[in-house]
Amino acid sequence: MKNGLVVGGELSQRKKLILRSVIESHIATGEPIGSKSLVSKSDIPYSSATIRNEMAELENMGYLIQPHTSAGRVPTTLGYRFYVDALMESYKLTATEIISLNNIIQNKMGELDSILRSASKLIASMTNYTTVAVQSPYGAPTIEQYSYMLLDERAFLLVMRMSDESVSTKHIRVDVTLDDNILRRLTSILNASFVGITSEGITLPMMMQAEKEMGAAGSLISPVVKAIYEIIGKNEEADINFEGLNKLLEYPEFSNVEQMRRVIRMFEKKEDFMKIIEGADDDKVNIFIGSNGELVDNSAFVFKTIKVGGRAVGAIGVFGPSRMDYSKVISTVEYLSNSLAGEQVIGLLGDAADKD
Amino acid sequence: MKNGLVVGGELSQRKKLILRSVIESHIATGEPIGSKSLVSKSDIPYSSATIRNEMAELENMGYLIQPHTSAGRVPTTLGYRFYVDALMESYKLTATEIISLNNIIQNKMGELDSILRSASKLIASMTNYTTVAVQSPYGAPTIEQYSYMLLDERAFLLVMRMSDESVSTKHIRVDVTLDDNILRRLTSILNASFVGITSEGITLPMMMQAEKEMGAAGSLISPVVKAIYEIIGKNEEADINFEGLNKLLEYPEFSNVEQMRRVIRMFEKKEDFMKIIEGADDDKVNIFIGSNGELVDNSAFVFKTIKVGGRAVGAIGVFGPSRMDYSKVISTVEYLSNSLAGEQVIGLLGDAADKD
DNA sequence: TTTAGCACTCTTTCGCGTCAAGTGCTAAAC
DNA sequence: GTTTAGCACTTGACGCGAAAGAGTGCTAAA
Numbered sequence: 129m130k131n132g133l134v135v136g137g138e139l140s141q142r143k144k145l146i147l148r149s150v151i152e153s154h155i156a157t158g159e160p161i162g163s164k165s166l167v168s169k170s171d172i173p174y175s176s177a178t179i180r181n182e183m184a185e186l187e188n189m190g191y192l193i194q195p196h197t198s199a200g201r202v203p204t205t206l207g208y209r210f211y212v213d214a215l216m217e218s219y220k221l222t223a224t225e226i227i228s229l230n231n232i233i234q235n236k237m238g239e240l241d242s243i244l245r246s247a248s249k250l251i252a253s254m255t256n257y258t259t260v261a262v263q264s265p266y267g268a269p270t271i272e273q274y275s276y277m278l279l280d281e282r283a284f285l286l287v288m289r290m291s292d293e294s295v296s297t298k299h300i301r302v303d304v305t306l307d308d309n310i311l312r313r314l315t316s317i318l319n320a321s322f323v324g325i326t327s328e329g330i331t332l333p334m335m336m337q338a339e340k341e342m343g344a345a346g347s348l349i350s351p352v353v354k355a356i357y358e359i360i361g362k363n364e365e366a367d368i369n370f371e372g373l374n375k376l377l378e379y380p381e382f383s384n385v386e387q388m389r390r391v392i393r394m395f396e397k398k399e400d401f402m403k404i405i406e407g408a409d410d411d412k413v414n415i416f417i418g419s420n421g422e423l424v425d426n427s428a429f430v431f432k433t434i435k436v437g438g439r440a441v442g443a444i445g446v447f448g449p450s451r452m453d454y455s456k457v458i459s460t461v462e463y464l465s466n467s468l469a470g471e472q473v474i475g476l477l478g479d480a481a482d483k484d
Numbered sequence: 485m486k487n488g489l490v491v492g493g494e495l496s497q498r499k500k501l502i503l504r505s506v507i508e509s510h511i512a513t514g515e516p517i518g519s520k521s522l523v524s525k526s527d528i529p530y531s532s533a534t535i536r537n538e539m540a541e542l543e544n545m546g547y548l549i550q551p552h553t554s555a556g557r558v559p560t561t562l563g564y565r566f567y568v569d570a571l572m573e574s575y576k577l578t579a580t581e582i583i584s585l586n587n588i589i590q591n592k593m594g595e596l597d598s599i600l601r602s603a604s605k606l607i608a609s610m611t612n613y614t615t616v617a618v619q620s621p622y623g624a625p626t627i628e629q630y631s632y633m634l635l636d637e638r639a640f641l642l643v644m645r646m647s648d649e650s651v652s653t654k655h656i657r658v659d660v661t662l663d664d665n666i667l668r669r670l671t672s673i674l675n676a677s678f679v680g681i682t683s684e685g686i687t688l689p690m691m692m693q694a695e696k697e698m699g700a701a702g703s704l705i706s707p708v709v710k711a712i713y714e715i716i717g718k719n720e721e722a723d724i725n726f727e728g729l730n731k732l733l734e735y736p737e738f739s740n741v742e743q744m745r746r747v748i749r750m751f752e753k754k755e756d757f758m759k760i761i762e763g764a765d766d767d768k769v770n771i772f773i774g775s776n777g778e779l780v781d782n783s784a785f786v787f788k789t790i791k792v793g794g795r796a797v798g799a800i801g802v803f804g805p806s807r808m809d810y811s812k813v814i815s816t817v818e819y820l821s822n823s824l825a826g827e828q829v830i831g832l833l834g835d836a837a838d839k840d
Numbered sequence: 841t842t843t844a845g846c847a848c849t850c851t852t853t854c855g856c857g858t859c860a861a862g863t864g865c866t867a868a869a870c
Numbered sequence: 871g872t873t874t875a876g877c878a879c880t881t882g883a884c885g886c887g888a889a890a891g892a893g894t895g896c897t898a899a900a
Contacts (some may be wrong), residue, residue: 169822175875200861287651287653
């Protein structure tokens, strides 16, 4: 960390060319890149000695590193950072890829759950990395509307529409003899007083009042409130899904047991992942590159929040080696999350996704 | 496969003792077991030479195998099979373990989904293997009861209770102006005619009839039926969950990349797992031991179906190396699936799980 | 029938020399 | 002043053989 803060501003054109070449070769092969192998690339009109000198300087500046004396160079986190921010050309999705994405977006309208699932699969196969999909992680959704389904004399199903457009249900069994009338009254009370609240918003006076209004069937309220409480709490746990974990094994950087163990452990400790996602910027594609302490070494995580009506309801991203094909991954994640934002979830109509 | 069909009947007491000792030592250490290391075990009163002779015979009979000429012996699949069927003492769950299991069963009553999830976590930590939980895989559930929730003038939520006691919901947006009356009529038609059917059960005459009954709002029927069709189809896909994948990495038999790759691939190709589970016996704990062609080499899968009201709605099991602590795993899986059978899902009350 | 002893086999481990890749530096060329 | 050619040097990867260790099967004695 000598002077690596004013990232990249001071680099000459030639240094940029060489740095970019090193990074792209490394992304393709995974091997350290030596001066000679660069010379053979068509767009580098310098000799290996010149390149060596430049590479030595790039190393001093913190963009490259040698795994050991006598090996080629490998990009550092700083190097990737600069590449992503300044050097990289953005990838144009092909027509086929756009069509696949649009298909998913249109067909699965309305259920964030299944849209994320299919999108994960598609992205995993398009990019050859592991896809990460998160559902309604932050700002626990509240309940917007209540309804019911009568099961038998003593049991019913409480149906709740949540603020993130998902639906929760809960079986409730009580000691009161139920009928449609009672339940209709119950839900209208709930819809009047128990909407939009968080777990702390449920107060004893509210419950007392509700019990009073229910009259003889007042004993209903207690189990119902308990159910509501659980639902709110449950929705506070995020749901993370991984697709294409096996693809990671194809990359040599993950092909040793120790590294793989770390990755799997990270995937299973979902809270850590959540922290990264929650701490990120809602409005742009976020790129975390390994060994920040947050991620496993040599890995990178590219993701973007999905917003519905201005509210973040989930996120979708790609996890892979730090030598990732950033341009393609970024384009894909961006296209998908933009297309989703504000369009789906609302309903079945809507010809989503005007392209580009 | 010399004469390995009449499994184990012809074994002398001494052979059984030795076989059992070899298997249990191997389960504990993972290493091939040699004659000398057995002598040191307290319950073996024979010299290494005697044991060598017996082991040679056990090898001929197909219960043991030598990885190479000068190594100790390792159990074969047949050996494990015999051990599980005849040699093993069943593990008694400790009081603490039973309490943990009961807590889960009681607290999470009513939602198969979350009960399986917590149970998976607990079993994974109790047994130190990977837990596999499957939800409603077989005999696609049918729809038992319909209800609705009015969202706005043109949109409503169709709520369906399925035969496996799960609940599905679907957003539906239509061109008709909606109100409670219309939807009440709609659901009563659905509850009369569209209950208990499979995707093939939906016929054109049924739809025509329903449209006629809805009168002016007949155009509702088509999107609703489409939604029903999708729900039935979606429920035909099983949902498999894995917990504690990282634990596998602790066992040397999975600590090489090639093997790990196979395992992860198998976990991601859920259909294969489903096939194993579907083909199994509903009424007992099923034990598959590796290299049947179905499972990855050196692995084993112990699981049992969970039944609700006589119908299989899921399964829970444990996946690990074939040198697995079968007795503990079997007891755990059995206790849990028995406690669940027919008790939860129905409702919130019910003091489940009388112990033992 | 059981056991002690022994020669034999096979894997694992370690050290060691060779090889190839890639570097930094110096001196010459442009 | 910049670029390039040439060269000595460093370092990890690879392959080989020797030695060590574990365990066996067989024979002969108890």
